Amino acid sequence: MADKLIIFDTTLRDGEQSPGASMTRDEKLRIARQLERLRVDVIEAGFAASSNGDFEAVQTIANAIKDATICSLARANDRDISQAGLALKGANSPRIHTFIATSPLHMEKKLRMTPDQVFEQAKQSVRFARNLVADVEFSPEDGYRSDMDFLCRILEAVITEGATTINVPDTVGYAIPELYGEFIKNLRERIPNSDKAIWSVHCHNDLGMAVANSLAGVKIGGARQVECTINGLGERAGNCSLEEVVMAVKTRRDYFGLEMGIDTKHILAVSRMVSQTTGFVVQPNKAVVGANAFAHASGIHQDGVLKARDTYEIMRAEDVGWTANKIVLGKLSGRNAFKQRLQDLGVSMESETELNSAFARFKELADRKSDIFDEDILALVSDESVASDHEKFGFVSLSQHSETGERPQASVVFTIAGKEIRSASDGNGPVDASLKAIESQVKSGAEMVLYSVNAISGSTESQGEVTVRLQNSGRVVNGVGSDPDIVVASAKAYLSALNKLQSKADRVAAQG
Ligand code: KIV
C-alpha cells in the first residue's frame, strides 16, 4: 500500500496572519466545517494564547469538528502550552504545535538567547506539552536557515521528549526545491531517532517556490506531512497552497506514489469561502481555483478539448468542484431548499433567527437577480456581519446620483450601535461620495489602502463583491460587501471594515 501524505491546513492560523485577513470566531468555524468536508487531516485552528478571540476560536472548533485533528500553535513556554491544552480540551484528537526559533539570526537578534538556552527550552516545552496531549508537533522556526549540527541536536532531543511530528519551516521563503529536499533528507539520515516522528514541511512563498519546495521535501526528503493554506493565504507572499500541492500529488501519483484523504471536489467551495471571508481575491490565472484555470480561450485549445479533453487538460474541472456556473436556486426556492443548499456548502447557521435573516436576504436578492449561484449564497452569508445585531455599524439603504459633467452625490442611511444615521456627501464618483458620507459621521480617521471590485459570477448581471482594506494605528483590516449594486456593495464593505477595526485587537504575534 502507498504511504499516506498528511495534509495539515493552517489557513486559520498562519493564513490569518496576513494583514487584514483576521477572521471572527464564527467565520473560522464556518471555514473549519468546510475543511472537515474536504477531509484535511489536521486543522491548525489558531494560536490559543495570542488573544481571547483566538482561544475561543480554537475551543469552538475543537468542540465542533470531530473528524480532523485540531491543533493549536503555542510558543515554547508553559503559559502558551497550557492555554493551547485548555482550548483543545473538547477535541477528539488534539495536537499542540510548539515552536522556537533556531537560526543564529533569530536566536541572537529576536530571542536574545544562547543556543544552549533554546535547546533547554525546546526540550522542556515538548515534555510539558506531552503531559497534556499525546500528539505534539515541534517546529524550529527559521529551521531552513539554522545550523545543521545544532538542528540535529535539538530535534533528536525533542523526539526523545516525545514530539510526534517534526516540522521544518522555511519561515522566510529562502529555500530552493532541491536544496530543501536534501536538507530534510540529511536531517532524517543524521538524527538517530528520526524514525520515531513524522516529518513535515512548512514553506513560505517569498520566491514563489513554496509548493515546489514542499513537494521536494516530500519526494527527496521523505516528509509525510505538508503544511499549507487555502489559496496560499499567508503573510507577505503567502504559504504553500493546499489546492496546488494536493492536485500535484494526485495528478502525478505516478511520480509521488502517495495516498491522501482529501475529497478534492470540495476544493473550489472552500477556496471561495476563504476568499469571500477574508477579502483576498483569487487571481484569475491561479492554478486549480482561478477563474481561468480550466478556461480555454484560444480556438486551437478549444478544438483540442472538444475532440479529446486530455489534449489540454491534465485534471478534470469537476474533480475540484467546478460545475460550470450551475444555477442552484431561484426566486421560487423555499426556505428548506435554501437551508439544504447552505448545508451542502458546509455553512451552518447558529440559530433559527440567523437562518431566517439570511433567507430574507436571499429572497430580496432573488427578486433582483433571477439565477442564484453558490457564490451568491456564500457572499450573502459572509455579509451577515454587516447585518447582524452585535456589530456596531450596519447598512440600511443608499441613494446616489451621477451624471456626466456633474459631481456625484450620495446619501446613505446606516446604523451606529442601533441608532439610524443619515448622511450625504459628494465625491469623485458615487462610491467615493458614499464612503465620504459614512466617514463624515464615523470619523474613524482610517486610511484606505486597498479598494477592489470583483464580479462574483462573471457577468454584469452578477453581484459585485467589494473589498476595502483600512489601516489605523498600525492595524490593518479587510471588509467585504456584496450586492448587485456595486455602490451598495462598497458601502457595506466599508462598514464591515469599520466593524473589524472596532473589535478589540489584543492579539500577540506568533513570531514577534
Ligand atoms: O513559518 C513559520 O516558521 C511558522 C512556525 C510558527 C511554524 O509559521
Ligand code: ZN
Ligand atoms: Zn509559517
